[in-house]
Amino acid sequence: MTQDQLKQAVAQAAVDFILPSLDAKSIIGVGTGSTANCFIDALAQHKTAFDGAVASSEATAARLKGHGIPVYELNTVSELEFYVDGADESDEHLNLIKGGGAALTREKIVAAVTRTFICIADASKLVPVLGAFPLPVEVIPMARSHVARQLVKLGGDPVYREGVVTDNGNIILDVHNLQITNPVELEAQINAIVGVVTNGLFAARPADLLLLGTSEGVKTLKA
Ligand code: 5RP
Numbered sequence: 001m002t003q004d005q006l007k008q009a010v011a012q013a014a015v016d017f018i019l020p021s022l023d024a025k026s027i028i029g030v031g032t033g034s035t036a037n038c039f040i041d042a043l044a045q046h047k048t049a050f051d052g053a054v055a056s057s058e059a060t061a062a063r064l065k066g067h068g069i070p071v072y073e074l075n076t077v078s079e080l081e082f083y084v085d086g087a088d089e090s091d092e093h094l095n096l097i098k099g100g101g102a103a104l105t106r107e108k109i110v111a112a113v114t115r116t117f118i119c120i121a122d123a124s125k126l127v128p129v130l131g132a133f134p135l136p137v138e139v140i141p142m143a144r145s146h147v148a149r150q151l152v153k154l155g156g157d158p159v160y161r162e163g164v165v166t167d168n169g170n171i172i173l174d175v176h177n178l179q180i181t182n183p184v185e186l187e188a189q190i191n192a193i194v195g196v197v198t199n200g201l202f203a204a205r206p207a208d209l210l211l212l213g214t215s216e217g218v219k220t221l222k223a
Pocket of ligand 1: 031032033034035036085086087088097098099100101102103104107
């Protein structure tokens with residue numbers, strides 16, 4: 001199977017997983033990226049089975065609306081049963097690195113209000129130790145140099161993501177060469193740097209379920 005076929009398979013598995021729990025009032029949290037896009041396209045086949053969605057990015061909101069799925073502001077929704085999103089890396093405990101698509105802050109906010117966070121990914125994303133994928137950090141623009149210096153003190157090599165402005169008007173530093181053996185601690189340490197909005201470690205709030213696309217079929221991992 002190609003990587004695209006694996007993404008489609010996990011997207012369909014996520015739809016199959018949530019469908020029995022949906023009703024006309026259900027609002028679903030939807031992530032960002034190519035795997036999340038597969039999920040949106042699969043979900044659109046069942047748009048009469050639920051009310052609408054909360055989007056983790058402007059790009060996702062546009063894709064949902066393109067399918068005729070109503071998009072709600074998170075502030076109008078008190079809690080979400082499901083949030084479905086991809087990841088750049090996951091370890092076996094479902095700690096994630098996210099933010100390859102620069103949507104990490106909104107993704108983390110949607111995950112925070114969700115009861116069940118379902119991560120969908122092809123098998124290449126499952127790693128023994130997080131950090132081969134450079135860790136994205138969203139930063140207030142004027143704090144870029146200060147934050148970069150603090151990240152070097154933590155042992156990383158931050159690289160400014162040229163030409164990228166997040167949906168929140170900020171910049172991204174991608175931190176290379178981290179061996180993330182304690183993701184909960186590192187997530188908190190980086191978030192404590194003045195000027196950091198958030199970082200792409202999802203460890204304080206990991207995924208609840210990982211649907212992993214493999215050549216032998218979709219495997220389900222639980223936190
Ligand atoms: C966006 C993300 C994505 O979930 C992550 O980058 C994975 O993307 P893809 O499904 O395209 O591999 O965190 O900010």
